[in-house]
Amino acid sequence: MTAPVKIGPVKIGIVTISDRASRGIYEDKGGPAINEELSRIISSPWVAEARVIPDELDLIASTLVELCDIAGCGLVVTTGGTGPAPRDMTPEATEQVCDKMMPGFGELMRSVSLRVVPTAILSRQTAGIRGSSLIVNLPGKPSAIHDCLDAVFPAIPYCLDLIGAGRIETDPEICVSFRPKS
Numbered sequence: 001m002t003a004p005v006k007i008g009p010v011k012i013g014i015v016t017i018s019d020r021a022s023r024g025i026y027e028d029k030g031g032p033a034i035n036e037e038l039s040r041i042i043s044s045p046w047v048a049e050a051r052v053i054p055d056e057l058d059l060i061a062s063t064l065v066e067l068c069d070i071a072g073c074g075l076v077v078t079t080g081g082t083g084p085a086p087r088d089m090t091p092e093a094t095e096q097v098c099d100k101m102m103p104g105f106g107e108l109m110r111s112v113s114l115r116v117v118p119t120a121i122l123s124r125q126t127a128g129i130r131g132s133s134l135i136v137n138l139p140g141k142p143s144a145i146h147d148c149l150d151a152v153f154p155a156i157p158y159c160l161d162l163i164g165a166g167r168i169e170t171d172p173e174i175c176v177s178f179r180p181k182s
């Protein structure tokens, strides 16, 4: 059974998790790249809620909770902090706040990324459901955003339908979303 549909434009959280971008040591290119990619793919109305934060487990977790529970984001996309380095804690924060993990997202994104870089296996990127929100992790390299989002996006609208996150439509010239029950 699908959850009740939310009315109005879907809110999408865009979270850059980077020590250096959050301190202004370099310009954040990840958040704007996600915004650009979503604008290319999604044809229905949506609004962005962007955040730029350091690689701090508690702050990542509280930002994800705030975006899902208070801002009401149906989808939250993160970039950065998925690797093996000591401060890479995004998957841990994602697991901490999710009711249900969606391992297929990470599997597909790593497999697609492996065609681009052999170090794709170093990303522990994952996805999960918190209430009526889907959280998806992307690697920090801004160039990874296009490859990873394009790979998983065909399944995202139906996932959002199933959890009651709101309805989104995609531009079929860019991404054909698959809704088995429509």
Ligand SMILES: Nc1ncnc2c1ncn2[C@@H]1O[C@H](COP(=O)(O)OP(=O)(O)OP(=O)(O)O)[C@@H](O)[C@H]1O
Pocket (backbone or CB within 6 Å): 016, 017, 018, 019, 020, 021, 026, 027, 028, 029, 030, 031, 055, 080, 081, 083, 085, 139, 140, 141, 142
């Ligand atoms: N938000 C971003 N904006 C621009 N470039 C980025 C961003 N995040 C990462 N990068 C680039 O990708 C590289 C690898 O990203 P990674 O997430 O491993 O960074 P990092 O070494 O953990 O450092 P930091 O957390 O300070 O971004 C970085 O060294 C940087 O060149």
Ligand SMILES: Nc1nc2c(c(=O)[nH]1)N[C@H]1C(S)=C(S)[C@@H](COP(=O)(O)O)O[C@H]1N2
Pocket (backbone or CB within 6 Å): 079, 080, 081, 082, 083, 084, 088, 112, 113, 116, 117, 119, 120, 121, 122, 123, 124, 138, 139, 140, 141, 143, 144, 145, 147, 148
């Ligand atoms: N598509 C894609 N995936 C990628 C990469 C990349 O450049 N492109 N970088 C890899 C590398 S080098 C690392 S260390 C991991 C984790 O990156 P993160 O800690 O920035 O999230 O993502 C991997 N996945």
